[in-house]
Amino acid sequence: MSMAPRLDLRQSQSLVMTPQLRQAIKLLQSSNLEVAAFVEEELERNPLLERDERILAGPDDGHRVDPLPAAAAAPDSHSAAVSDALPQEHASPLDADWSNVYDAGGGFESPYGRGGRADFADDLSGVEDLAAAGRTLREHLGEQVRLTFRDARDRLIAAQLLAMVDAAGRLPVEDAAIAEAMGCAPEKVQAVRARMQRFDPPGMFARNLAECLAIQLAEQNRLDPAMQALLDNLDMLARRDRPGLMAVCGVDAEDMAEMIAELKRLDPKPGASFDQLPAAVVVPDVLMRRAEDGSWLLELNPETLPRVLVNRGFYARCQVGSRSRDDKVFLAEKLQSANWLLKSLEQRASTIIKVAQEIVRRQDGFFRHGVEYLRPLILRDIAEEVQMHESTVSRVTANKYIATPRGTFELKYFFTTAIAGTHGGEQHSAEAVRWRIRGMIAAEDPEAVLSDDAIVERLRQEGVDIARRTVAKYREALRIPSSVQRKREKAVPA
Incomplete structure (x- = not known):
């Protein structure tokens, strides 16, 4: 065995995660808001990138400015010269396929056009059309x-209570603990809290749910002994033990139904109506509509696509005027980064539309007939059809939404596990089975409430081979009580 050093040549394959490849993968799994924020950062960082400010043409103009980034600009003479002079390492293509990215025919524009007002008035919206800023909970209570309080000590205690109240309007701390922390008598804190509990909205500064509801009922002069007994036994109400509540409160079934209905009209969290952030509006990435022949047409939402261009003319001028080698290296790096960004955005758009088209083709029954016809689907099915890896399909469907005639859905919604059919029959989607369970329970006879075993038997008659524990799991996920609780509720007239 020789111990002398020697030089061997070996050949192997390995995947190198370059920064550009990481960028492309990151953009692929990001939502449209995250992509827009990333593009804004690149616009500030890269002098060769610029925003495409051209206005999209209307559907009747016969032509349209393509909102997708790289194919939007035709190169001028300077651009062509620069492109030919660039070495191959600066091109870094991603092999994007543009054949199914955007449908030039038709559109989803507003009937009022791309700007102005819906009533065709010339003036734009003014300050008076903006929504006023809402008052916060503490501002409302602080006023x-x-x-209410003129005494300085009472105001100090009230300010402490106001600082301790939570977003729902509760103050679960006892008066004695607050009095000890402030160095005053508990009776003083109790008196201040009692006055603040009559503030608007009623039910604030309560220690628990029962006290919150009691304050609201007292404001309506509806807090009688029977209602107080009901509030003292809210745990029985949560268990839907109406016969036990009727015995505790000393009322019949009709009065109990009225008392429960009155409780439902109260606000269990009176402070939650304040300080609410506006609900985030989901902007779909893919738009779907029906063609004249009954098929489905898909296109990317132009409002969510970043519109950026590479200013090759500016690059050419800088390249000619720069004498320093560092300047030329800097410009080459920025041009390579800009090209990679645009090609990554192209690849992202192409992949999204390709995966969405295959999902729509597989779930055609859902879009035409409803949830009952949702088919079981896994990532591997789509990956094999579009010739991509499962991880790529997973990234594409994450945080991406499609607007359909049946509503806006996340792309991951259409991937459901399969439940075997009886006697080796056709498999069923778990979501479709959950929908069937909900429909069975909604249509059940009050005199013959369906148990989980009865639901299993019915599903097996319909060709679904399902276990009882699976039915119980789906029922609990739908927040449907058990058959015992439903029978107890329906035994009492509503």
Whole structure:
């Protein structure tokens, strides 16, 4: 065995995660908001990138400015010269396929056009059309504190209570603990809290849910002994033990139904109506509509596509005027980064539309007939059809939404597990089975409430081979009580 050093030549394959490849993968799994924020950062960082400010043409103009980034600009003479002079390492193509990215025919524009007002008025919206900023909970309560308490000590205690109240309007701390922390008598804190509990909205500064509801009922002069007994036994109400509640409160079934209905009209979290952030509107990435022949047409939402261009003319001028080698290296790096960004955006758009088209083709029954016809689907099915890896399909469907005639859905919604059919029959989607369970329970006879075993038997008659524990799991996910609780509820007239 020789111990002398020697030089061997070996050949192997390995995947190198370059920064550009990481960028492309990151953009692929990002939502449209995250992509827009990333593009804004690149616009500030890269002088060769610029925003495409051209207005999209209307559907009747016969032509349209393509909102997808790289194919939007035709190169000028300077651009062509620069492109030919660039070495191959600066091109870094991603092999994007543009054949199914955007449908030039038709559109989803507003009937009022791309700008202006819906009533065709010339003036734009003014300040008076903007929504006023809402008052916060503490601002609303603080104004009532200033109008209610004149004594400085009472105001100090009220300010402490106001600082301790939570977003729902509860103050679960006992008066004795607050008095000890402030160095005053518990009776003083109790008196201040009692006055603040009558603030608007009623039910604030309560220690628990029962006290919150009691304050609201007292404001309506509806807190009688029977209602107080009901509030003292809210745990029985949560268990839907109406016969036990009727015995505790000393009322019949009709009065109990009225008392429960009155409780439902109250606000269990009176402070939650304040400080609410506006609900985030989901902007779909893919738009779907029906063609004249009954098929489905898909196109990317132009409002979510970043519109950026590479200013090759500016690059050419800088390249000619720069004498320093560092300047030329800097410009080459920025041009390579800009090209990679645009090609990554192209690849992302092409992949999204390709995966969405295959999902729509597989779930055609859902879009035409409803949830009952949703088919079981896994990532591997789509990956094999579009010739991509499962991880790529997973990234594409994450945080991406499609607007359909049946509503806006996340692309991951259409991937459901399969439940075997009886006697080796056709498999069923788990989501479709959950929908069937909900429909069975909604249509059940009050005199013959369906148990989980009965639901299993019915599903097996319909060709679904399902276990009882699976039915129970789906029922609990739908927040449907058990058959015992449903029978107890339906035994009492509503």
